[in-house]
Amino acid sequence: MNLKQLRAFVAVARHLSFAQAGEHLHLSQPALSLTIKALEEDLGGPLLLRTTRQVSLTPEGETLLPLAQQLLADWDNTEELLRQHFTLQTGRVSIAAMPSFAGNLLPVALRRFRDRYPKVNVSVDDVINEQVLEMVRHRRVELGIGFEPQSTQDLVFTPLYLDRFVAVVPLGSPLANQPTVRWAQLLQHDFITLQRPSAVRLLLEDALLAEHGRLNVAFESHQLSTVGRMVANGLGVSAVPALCIAQMRELGAQCVALEDPLIQRRISIMRLAEHKLSAAALALQEALVGAGLAPSLTTGDEA
Template sequence: MDIRQLQYFVEVVKHKNFTKAAQSLHVSQPSISKMIKALEEELEVVLLDRTERKMDLTDAGEMVYSYATKVLQLMEGMASSIAELRNVERGRVKLGMMPTVGSFLLPNVIALFKKQYPGIDIEMKEYSAKLLEIQMEQGSIDVALTVLPMDQEKFEAVPLLAEDLVAIVHREHWLAGVDEVSLEQLKDEAFILFTEEYAMHDVVRHACKLSGFEPNVAYMSSLWDFVGEMVATQLGISLIPRSIVRRLNNGQLHTVNISYPVIDWQYALIYRKEGYLSHATKAFISFVEKMYSHNQME
């Protein structure tokens, strides 16, 4: 079995498309098809159920994909370990982060880290909180800036900062003259939520249920700015982290504190419990942990 067969197969599964996989690997599509066919013949199973409109994994394909991702992660770990033996001052950290959040939590930390470790490159990608865990399981990223809670059986967490969620309303809304409100008092309001792939969606729904009601969802969006604009045009209200309110910078919005229940929004850096962590990744995790523990002590 050729390691390239596993690489090509995993890439096809990730993209669910032979052409996109070929472009990602910088090889021809026939080369990928030939490799996967050879893998199927060697294992004497069908790995991919192909139709004109979609491509799904067979049961055997699911099993091979699970093993293949682990093998490739081990291979990458071996290569990284050898590179560290040659030169421990060089390396790469694949960092995933939630959109917008990383821009106010990490820039200064990364700048200071680069001064101390100029030979370590940081590759940054943006995903929703839910996708971050999936990307980490697949080995696409080494560490992730996300929000708690997370799967404690799979990941370790370095707590960073915590803040509360607040309500934002139009300045002519009945809440515009109020500084504080309980979540229960908002049960008749139209809510603008983030889409279901974002952790914020679940957090708000859960808080509303604890307060005895199911939120009336008027609209959903995946963009912070767009949520703010919809509130500014009186299409509804929304609950967002306090730090995001300051970034919206919209004169049509009024912020209202939630008195009960207090909805915590805890940021953390997470990484896999099992699997290889490169010297560069360990150095980055340690550096971030020290920076935030120092800031909290001041």
């Protein structure tokens, strides 16, 4: 039993006429008769009674008719639903992003995506970089955004931009008026940073260990907003990716270019290598790449 046979049977049952059913289906009467005969042979008995004057349903035909109508309706609905998914008239996509990205640059890309595909739902998990990787690897999300790890065997990365760390200092600090700050200058002050296992914290510790030794932390927090507020209130200084510049300003802190050493890391979209993305995920990835998300490294008030 196949769709063609079911559609032929339902058409004849509705019209009680092979001629009218053939016109409706754009089939010749002989072709329609053969289709019905094949269905009856497959099922093991007659579904329609034919005379020179009329067509009627057998008891088995009457049993099949509502079931066939429901099967065809379900099939048509499934076809339409999948067509809407492929054409992004509906759908859902899940993404995980590290908080520094999710809270600063991701909304720009989501606005671009929403303007194009208003009926597609987007679910965002803002979690630390390590959890982003795990959520992608375990297929809890289709896409992840974060720093590229050292081991990338099971993941595919699409680079977004190369981010660099900037100093975060109180507005009244002498460092706030300098065009650039060296790490040796910054570390003379109480240092505020994110708690482990934040990728930001681990990256800073690894990059500074050889030249400046172990990072001496005065205050630490799980939230970048708390770090920024601490700096703004004069508790110390910090260093964050440049994508957080706008957020730090809103919290009342000043960002300054940071060097010696220059610490930078590529931020990329990640997906599981063996997993084919849905149409919605592909469109979101395109929106992310096309949004031009690289933050301005201008850190002063003139930006």
